[in-house]
Amino acid sequence: MPVHVLLEGTGPQIPAHLTRIPISLITTSTDVTDKIVKGKVVHKGPLVSLNDDNFILKMVIQEEDSMPNSSSQNSSVNVVLFGSLAKNFNQSANQGDVVAASGFTVGKSPTVHKDNLHPCNLLLTEDGACIYVLRPVLPNPRSPPANKRRSPLSAELSLAKAPKYTYAKLDNLKAGSVVNVYGVVVFFKQPFKSRGTDFCSTLKITDQSNEKIGCTIFCEKPEDHPKIFQNGDIVRMHRVKAQVFNKSITLVNTFGFSVVTFGGVEGALVEPRTSSRSFHFDQDDQRTVEELRSWAASQALLASVTSTVPLSAVQPKAYFDLTCQLLAKAPIDSTCTLLRVWDGTRCPHTLLKVIVDPHVTEGQLSFSKERENLIADVLVYDNHVEVARQLKPGVFLRIFNLRAIPGSSQVRGLTSSQLQVDHLAFHLHGGTSYSRGIRILPDNTPDVQELKRVIEAFHENDEKALSEINDSDLLEVWKTPPESLDGETVDCSTERSCGHDMQTVTLSEVKRSGPGRVHHVRAQLKAYEPHRLHEALKLYCSKCKSMQDIPDDELLESIFSEASKDCGPCSPPPWTLSGQVSLPRHAPGPSNRALTVYLLTQLMSEGKIKDVILLMGSTLEEMCQLMASYQNIIPVRSSGGHLSLLDLSAPFLFRGRKRYYGCKRCSEAAVRELSAEGVEMIDEKIIAEALGIQPLQFILLMKLELQDATDRLDVFLWRHAESFFGVSAEDASANQEAQNSICQIMDSLCPPGGNVGQHPWLDLCLMAYQAEDDDGQTKTCYQVCHTTVVKPSSE
């Protein structure tokens, strides 16, 4: 077995041919043959089962002592163990242990940018790698081993100071005496606030004497209380006082009280749980815990008192304990908080879903349908609200004495429409009767490890998260906390300007109410399309209500090219003068090509020769070159000896960088005299009118996918898009700055690559209306209206 547990100063030691190398000196090109690294396990990940008999485990070790030549930087390194090495290590070592490793290979750490640890990681596989767990020998004050070798100085000091503890049996407690005791927990309450200054926890313990003794612990801080997770746990208490109450002996903590708790499962690691900075623990303690474990198992003590049940096995009306992960939470009112939890199993009953405002929700707001089916909404009341307030999404919990209530019980403050009928509701009633309470379980507890495996299997199946065996990132999959808002006040990136006075509703409520209404919602932008701005720009005819894409340059080139083929003799209209322009020299194509233009005589007489010209036979490119010289250019062609306009797929007018289009259906286009008399400036409107053209409007059209805690909703941003962005669509069609502005806004509302939970919140006014889709089916559509982006801070 390549995992060796070595006791300091005794028995086998690290082979002498291995020399230690400081972690900070390791690079991918370092020769690590016969080298060893040493450090404390500051993080031990779970044992991840990849498939049958293949495991992976990640840990972080930190060099504790200052090695010569080592800098304080990069003294922590990711270590990845594979196969049976991972499995054995998981059983043999714990966070806090000092370990040494040899026979490893050095890889690049894929998480260096995330964890800021060493740029390399150490990879340990079964073939050749060894890991040594270095355990100090704790001195045994009562019976030092006869053959004990000279122990390190520190151990001798500790020996001299080590107090000698004796433990009273529970059937031998004398009233008034202060004693130390061991016991198996048969009942316990989580610490709760007493009416005095302290938190109070009550427990009942027993031992081989079979005496059951109640204990009451008062401590100011909950963390100083016994860390009991379930019945069967074993507690060791120092300095508790025996008192008589109701003719029975009870134990109450006194000065100098300390407590250590151990899991009660036979054969499991004896791992002390305590908030004490230092505590005594020796081989006698180890033996005592093991004896109590096996005694408890033989008594079947726990069979009657444990009631931890997965969601898949929950019975209606039953009280049970639930081990789960918190995904999100939201306050309902001052006496009730919603906890959204899961344990990776699916409850066969329809579960109550409580709908809450997304802006008061902490944690992820919405989940995949598959995952949503696994999520239980737990309502916790009264004294548990304060405990719930301190929970962060992502933590693992055990909820004690949770009640599954079938039927349609009402939740105060929620309308009946917010509850599903025929559901199973989970309530954690107020009070502490029957151990009612919530406890955070540390990640390293066996039940949490098991839960993680189940959850991870869900990720694996449902989200295909685990794909590569050797990517140590995969270990982070289940660890990634749910997207969290951290309960911060939400600043919205948009504001309504409609002046409606109405309550904000959820997206699911919007969906439930029909068309013809206006709603105020608060939501996040999950996605939008199109992403390319030019695809969001459309041409819209206000007369026939048609909408079309803006033709691309390729199409325009072909129209121009087609039109230039037919430039035979053409009698100019009487209100024009024909002439030639030559293109600037740097123009591509035939050099000094001359193009036919028609100038307006009236404008010539006014000295406004460059205000409008009709241009014939040019390419698109040439047209664009001439834009610098003329304010308005109308492309024309010869058709049967007369001047006519180009196909209306092409712009009827080029004006500055802008191109103006007409509606094919609604225009009666022809080259007609432009009357510009008394007109200050000739613009697209005057020209369109003169040419009989129904102009098309530039519009912006986007589909936004909104989400809040309750639902997702596709809405259009169209009629109010210009005021939304503070940019005109026409400007966006021609002006880089306007385009950048829109793109920046979309990036800020829906940052590329980020997770949706972190997208900014948007206060929106939505209009629900009926529209016909392509198949002639009427459906309800939604548009954002009267909403403006609050300018994102420039970065």
Place this chain on the structure above:
DNA sequence: GATTAGGATTTG
């Protein structure tokens, strides 16, 4: 070196 609580299902 005080006081708290002293198990024992619920408003929802």
